[in-house]
Amino acid sequence: MKVLEAKFVQGFIRMCNDGWEQGWHERNGGNLSYRIKTDEMESVKEELVYTGEWQEIGTKVPGLAKEFFLVTGSGKYFRNVILDPKDSICIIEIDETGENYRILWGLENGGRPTSELPSHLMNHEVKKEISGGKHRVIYHAHTTNIIALTFVLPLKDEVFTRELWEMATECPVVFPSGIGVVSWMVPGGREIAVATSRLMRQYDVAVWAHHGMFCSGEDFDLTFGLMHTVEKSAEILVKMLSMRPEKLQTITPENFRSLAADFHVTLPEKFLYEK
Ligand code: 2HA
Ligand code: ZN
Numbered sequence: 491m492k493v494l495e496a497k498f499v500q501g502f503i504r505m506c507n508d509g510w511e512q513g514w515h516e517r518n519g520g521n522l523s524y525r526i527k528t529d530e531m532e533s534v535k536e537e538l539v540y541t542g543e544w545q546e547i548g549t550k551v552p553g554l555a556k557e558f559f560l561v562t563g564s565g566k567y568f569r570n571v572i573l574d575p576k577d578s579i580c581i582i583e584i585d586e587t588g589e590n591y592r593i594l595w596g597l598e599n600g601g602r603p604t605s606e607l608p609s610h611l612m613n614h615e616v617k618k619e620i621s622g623g624k625h626r627v628i629y630h631a632h633t634t635n636i637i638a639l640t641f642v643l644p645l646k647d648e649v650f651t652r653e654l655w656e657m658a659t660e661c662p663v664v665f666p667s668g669i670g671v672v673s674w675m676v677p678g679g680r681e682i683a684v685a686t687s688r689l690m691r692q693y694d695v696a697v698w699a700h701h702g703m704f705c706s707g708e709d710f711d712l713t714f715g716l717m718h719t720v721e722k723s724a725e726i727l728v729k730m731l732s733m734r735p736e737k738l739q740t741i742t743p744e745n746f747r748s749l750a751a752d753f754h755v756t757l758p759e760k761f762l763y764e765k
Contacts, residue, residue, distance in 0.1 A: 492534070503571055522629050523560065525614055526559060531558050555587065559603075559614070560580070563597050576598045581594045582594065588615075606683075627709060628705070632701070639728065668758065669697060670695065674699045690704075743762040
């Protein structure tokens with residue numbers, strides 16, 4: 491079948507548009523990548539072209555050798571993906587060393603995969619290993635409320651996790667392992683990719699101070715849902731801090747322990763400190 495007829499491609503495009511509608515993708519902000527399954531690659535092979543030039547990734551991901559990814563293009567607008575996917579997104583192949591990629595489909599008017607390709611691929615490499623191959627989606631968005639919080643909360647995993655858990659009862663169930671925080675760094679390169687992928691060993695969410703967020707998940711629904719849940723919790727925290735900086739009441743460490751028992755999740759004690 492044609493690439494655009496494949497369900498995984500349609501799910502990818504829908505997710506880009508959902509993110510745009512949330513207001514997380516001003517201009518060319520944000521990027522999305524999906525590690526394609528073998529049978530999905532087989533289903534679209536008629537349109538793939540294997541003569542493109544190999545290009546350097548800018549980092550090394552041997553754990554992803556010979557994998558295929560659907561990714562948004564550098565400088566492309568999420569707003570336009572649904573209207574002109576062939577111009578905005580592409581399928582890439584990673585070579586056997588994990589150091590180079592080539593484009594097999596898409597970006598028909600030229601261009602490169604996302605400027606955050608090193609972060610996407612290093613996160614994929616870690617998550618593929620840790621989840622036993624289950625995680626396939628890495629999503630980067632410029633989520634307004636999380637970004638606002640990086641100016642007023644200490645940039646510590648424990649603080650972001652605990653404050654966001656307290657804002658909505660479902661949060662510790664949706665992201666029980668917590669949230670990591672990367673202090674401000676230059677985006678687009680290997681250094682921020684290394685810092686982010688290190689956090690992805692422990693967490694499914696990494697905040698980039700004064701920039702946005704990265705989420706990892708098994709499929710489009712789970713990964714979009716994770717981004718949405720964290721950002722909604724951040725919105726509640728921003729509203730709460732704006733109304734009255736001190737809480738009159740909240741969810742307590744004991745409440746979290748009860749929730750963990752009933753919902754069969756493990757909540758690391760490092761987040762349940764006494765304030
Ligand atoms: O413009 O979001 O981090 C794309 C980005 C870079
Ligand atoms: Zn960004």
